[in-house]
Amino acid sequence: MKRRRFHLELLLGAKVIDREGKFAGHIEEVRAERLDGETVVKDYLLGRGALAQRLSITGLSTQAISLLGGRNNVVTHRVPWDKMDLSDPRRPRLTCRAEEMEAVG
Amino acid sequence: MADGGDEMHLVRDVLDKQLVDHAGHDPMGMADGIVIEVRDVNQPPRVIAIESGFPVLARRVSPKLEPIVRWLGRRLGVRRGIVYRIPWSRVRSLDVEVELDVDADRSPAKAWEHWLCRHVTRYIPGSGNFLES
Numbered sequence: 661m662k663r664r665r666f667h668l669e670l671l672l673g674a675k676v677i678d679r680e681g682k683f684a685g686h687i688e689e690v691r692a693e694r695l696d697g698e699t700v701v702k703d704y705l706l707g708r709g710a711l712a713q714r715l716s717i718t719g720l721s722t723q724a725i726s727l728l729g730g731r732n733n734v735v736t737h738r739v740p741w742d743k744m745d746l747s748d749p750r751r752p753r754l755t756c757r758a759e760e761m762e763a764v765g
Numbered sequence: 766m767a768d769g770g771d772e773m774h775l776v777r778d779v780l781d782k783q784l785v786d787h788a789g790h791d792p793m794g795m796a797d798g799i800v801i802e803v804r805d806v807n808q809p810p811r812v813i814a815i816e817s818g819f820p821v822l823a824r825r826v827s828p829k830l831e832p833i834v835r836w837l838g839r840r841l842g843v844r845r846g847i848v849y850r851i852p853w854s855r856v857r858s859l860d861v862e863v864e865l866d867v868d869a870d871r872s873p874a875k876a877w878e879h880w881l882c883r884h885v886t887r888y889i890p891g892s893g894n895f896l897e898s
Contacts, residue, residue: 665813668775668799669825690775692812699853700809701801702772714777741809 666749674750676706676739678758685737685761687752689714701741704752706761709736737761773859775799775812783862784817784851784874790862791869794849797821815856815863817874818848843876 668690676684685706693702705713712734739761745753754761773779784793798816819842823834838846849872857864869875886892 664803665800666803667816667821667824668801668812669780669797669821670828672776672780689777691772692775693772695809699773699812701775701812702809714774716777742806746803746810 666746671746671749671752674752676704676744676752676754678754679756680758682758684739684754684758686711703741704739704744705764706737706739707735709734709764736764738764778859779815779863782859784815785862785864786867786869786872787857787864788868790864791875793817793865793867793869793872793874796863797825798848800850812853814853815851816848817851818844820846820848843880844873847873849873 671687671690674687676687678684687704687706688708688710689705691702691705692699694700713736739754743754743756745755779796780799782796784796785791786793794817796815797818798821799812800814800816802811802813804811819838820831820835823830835846838844851865851867855866857866
């Protein structure tokens with residue numbers, strides 16, 4: 661596979677669809693870790709929960725939504741790096757079904 | 766940075782954070798972009814660099830804006846529209862700021878400050894000659 665470079669900031673907010681073309685969420689955060697002297701992508705976080713976490717307003721936003729009578733449904737979905745197809749970074753795709761994503765937080 | 770499973774949130778902890786050098790914590794601009802390299806299917810994508818500069822910011826607003834800002838930079842800018850790319854291996858620590866193993870005064874990040882010192886500040890009475898001090 662040819663090595664390709666892309667800009668992470670352009671991936672932010674990108675709409676992700678699953679293997680069957682179903683909407684899975686928007687990329688809100690990318691987690692990385694140190695491995696064998698390199699910093700590598702560990703997983704991608706999708707969903708409103710990840711957005712709130714990124715903006716550090718998790719507690720505030722959930723309370724505000726509750727006060728306004730909205731559904732307090734701020735779920736974060738975790739997608740491991742090997743389940744994300746970035747052959748076209750503008751149109752990221754899951755290599756699995758959206759239902760198989762792990763909910764965190 | 767050492768190995769050991771240190772987990773980092775690239776957007777929350779790096780993107781749009783202040784870059785500083787390790788010697789005097791001199792500001793060197795912002796982390797406007799992060800470059801990722803996708804490799805073999807069995808290898809996770811690798812973080813390879815942080816980018817700083819107006820063209821990177823313009824690309825975030827709209828990819829169509831980037832060449833315009835680069836062109837303006839080439840004609841009017843001190844850095845000639847070049848994006849400053851810092852290899853990820855130069856990142857020493859991530860905290861409130863991103864500390865780099867770079868000398869701010871020798872890097873292109875302070876080109877504007879040096880230009881202002883040479884062309885403006887040195888002519889202000891009482892300012893002293895900052896560049897020669």
